[in-house]
C-alpha cells in the first residue's frame with residue numbers, strides 16, 4: 001500500500017515543492033489548496049479545493065478522510081499577515097486573520113484527522129517559524145507573525161501530549177529562511193534545499209521526537 005500524506009497550502013512555495021517531492025517518491029499526496037490548479041495533473045497528487053479557515057471545510061475534511069490511513073499530515077499553509085506589524089498601529093482584523101491561518105487551522109486540521117492519523121501511526125508536522133520562538137526573539141517587532149507562530153508552537157506542544165496515547169506524533173518544524181513569496185529574494189536557502197532537509201528530518205522522526213520544535217536540519221530550537 002502506498003504511504004499517504006495530506007498537506008495544506010500546496011498551491012505554491014514550500015507546500016508545492018513538498019507535494020511534488022513526496023509524490024515523485026511514490027507517496028499518495030492529498031494536496032489542500034484554496035484554488036484548484038495544475039497540481040492536479042501531477043501523478044500521485046489529489047487536489048482538494050478548500051478554504052480551511054471556513055469551519056465547513058474542516059467538517060468536509062473530517063468526513064472525506066474518515067476511512068483513510070494517513071502517515072503524515074503537514075500543516076504548511078501560512079501567512080505573514082499585514083505589512084505594518086512593528087510597534088505602531090496594527091490592523092486588528094488582519095492580526096486575527098493571520099492567527100486563524102497560522103495557529104488555529106493547524107489545530108482544526110490535526111483534530112479532524114486524528115482517526116486517519118491513528119490508523120497510520122502518523123505524525124502531524126506543523127511548519128511554524130523560528131520567528132515564533134520566544135527564546136530566540138532578540139530583535140522584537142513583527143508582532144502578528146511572531147505571536148501567531150508562537151501560538152502555533154503551543155498548539156503543537158499540546159497536540160503532542162493529547163495525541164500520544166493514540167500513537168500520533170506532533171512536531172513543529174522551522175523550514176529555514178527560504179526564497180519563496182513569503183521569504184523574499186534575499187533569503188539564503190532555495191526551496192529545493194529547504195525541502196530536501198525537511199524531508200530528511202521528517203523521515204527520521206519517531207514518537208520520541210513528538211512535542212519538539214525542530215530546525216529543518218533536525219536540531220532542537222528554543223521555544
Ligand SMILES: NC(=O)c1ccc[n+]([C@@H]2O[C@H](COP(=O)([O-])OP(=O)(O)OC[C@H]3O[C@@H](n4cnc5c(N)ncnc54)[C@H](OP(=O)(O)O)[C@@H]3O)[C@@H](O)[C@H]2O)c1
Nearest residue numbers: 009011012013014034076077078129177178180181182183
Ligand atoms: N519562506 C520562509 O522563509 C519561511 C520561514 C519560516 C516559516 N515559513 C512558513 O512556511 C510555510 C510555507 O511558506 P512559504 O514560504 O512557502 O510561503 P508562500 O510561498 O507565501 O506560500 C504560502 C502558502 O500558504 C497558503 N495560504 C496563505 N494564506 C492562506 C489562507 N488564508 N488560507 C489558506 N491557505 C493560505 C498559500 O495559498 P494561496 O496560494 O491560496 O495564497 C500558499 O500555498 C508557512 O507556514 C510559513 O509561515 C516560511
